[in-house]
Amino acid sequence: MKPRVEIRDLTVSYAAGDRAICALDGVSLSIAADEAIGIVGESGSGKSTLGMAIGRLLAPNASFDGGDVLVEGRSVLRCTDPELRVVRRDRLGFVFQNPMSALDPTMRIGRQIALALGLERGSAEINELLLKARLDDPATAAASFPHELSGGMAQRVVIALAIARNPAVVIADEPTASLDASIKGAILDLLMALGRDTGSSLVIMSHDLRMVARRCARIFVMYGGRIVESGASREVFAAPRHPYTQALIRAAAGNEGPGGRLEPIPGVPPVLHRRSEDCAFAARCVHAQAICRSTRPPEVALQGRVVACHFAKDGVSTPAEAAAAT
Template sequence: MTIVQCENLVVTYRTGLGRVRALDGVDLTVRKGETLAIVGESGSGKSTLGMAMGRLLSEVAEREDGRLDVGGQPVFDIDDGALRALRRDTLGFVFQNPMMALDPTMRIGRQVERAMGRKARADQIHALLQRAELEDPERVAKSFPHQLSGGMAQRVVVAMAIARRPRLLIADEPTASLDASIRDRVMGTLCRLRDETGASLIILSHDVHMVAHHADRVAVMYGGRIVEQGETAKVLGAPEHPYTRALLKAAAGHEKPGDWLMPIPGTPPLLTARCAACSFEPRCAVAADICRSTRPEPRMVADRQVLCLLAGGASDQKEGAA
């Protein structure tokens, strides 16, 4: 059973320089109860895809093509009442900066009560905070956000996200603003609560080492498309797409003294229209002539879906055909 079904989704933003294409035809399925990590550089489109699932995009964003179903509801085609019900009953969001997600003028207990959607007793609020592994829930409930550490504030956001037992949790860079010493603890809390509620979890992140420990599947995004997706151990252990390999070589976290990280040369593309070729070609170390003239389409290579014309040793046949 699927909780998210995305087909050829195209989203653009209106800017002073014209329309910019953030999603260039995304195809994605998220199954019930699984944890999927969507990884990629800033500008790859992962946050746009995550926010689109709750139709939380800015006013300058527009869906130009494709379909996105969440919990069986076509997100971009339902009315406002159905959208509110979807956000209330199906979705839970954990945002990158907890201090931006919380109301600075309201005590934590009141904010948690509002997230629960009903009048709640103090002990019920404390119990929810305690489920999120906050050691002194009574003190936390009486506090304002600025009186909490970053890790505590993020656990409050997690508690609010699971308050109505959503079917889908979307965590956008949930540990990016936290110290390294508590990132694993917060992710552990989030994953434990996912297991308790039976929700699916989507993690949007650039931290490939972190998601390797927590995700069942991984989808790698570049240029507004998913360029490789499959089981986490297979994709990150033996990547087929050149961008996935480059992303792993550039990722900090597991290097040894004396090791050099290999930054990816160039910058992500700024698309103003449908990309007619491979968007990674200008930065790719193994690109061939066909990559500059042919738009790759998803195909199965080594037990995962890959968006590369050369993956799996297909380059000789394709270049000959070209």
């Protein structure tokens, strides 16, 4: 079957003063029908740029420097503006971090949903959609303005809007980042359930590796605008191969060491001004060698995993593995 989305060696930069910022440095991935994938990485790694690129929705100072993005086989970079509008309206759904910014503050929820569904006026379909999004009192929700809803309810409405037209792909960029910890899981579960119901593929961007790995079958770890590791979530989480993935897992909530402490990743993510000619993680990597600072690591396929690390084949070991081996 044709992939829903295919991203081929995509390079994107932003104009910023007199220097460009390279946000995507040769990203390739494909998303199959009915698949849910997770994209994880620290802030600044390029997740949002990747998500927005799927709908050619990047900021005006962005430029596509190379590669292509295909939605259901069609290049969104090369299609005409009217074609692009149809793809965005009918084939893609977006869910962002802040639900309030996705909703029109001046319009009742019911009306916004009617517009998304292409309906003339209120109808049973609106209630049905709100019920699907687990808003227990759909009539009240439909009659409300966005500011009258809690953050969680507003995000349920945004999810309802995103799936209203049975899109090919729903792109959810940090969909729970602005929400109360107690409802994050429920909102992600709703996204997963509605994605399955409507047959939409899902792309979930998050810095919470654990949350995403638990729900998405495949995971892509981004760093410095590249995908540094990808594979089956369970395997990546259980046995990360890239030192960055290992560090990310050690730094994640739920992995507190003795004394309840997490091990943060020392240093900060890079801001790249051009495509990397070395490993962008080398400056923070405990295993880095001379080659890491001089040569761009190729993407190496290893038992269902793709890893961009010079030492991926040797299986750079985690401290725990190293300790176990001695």
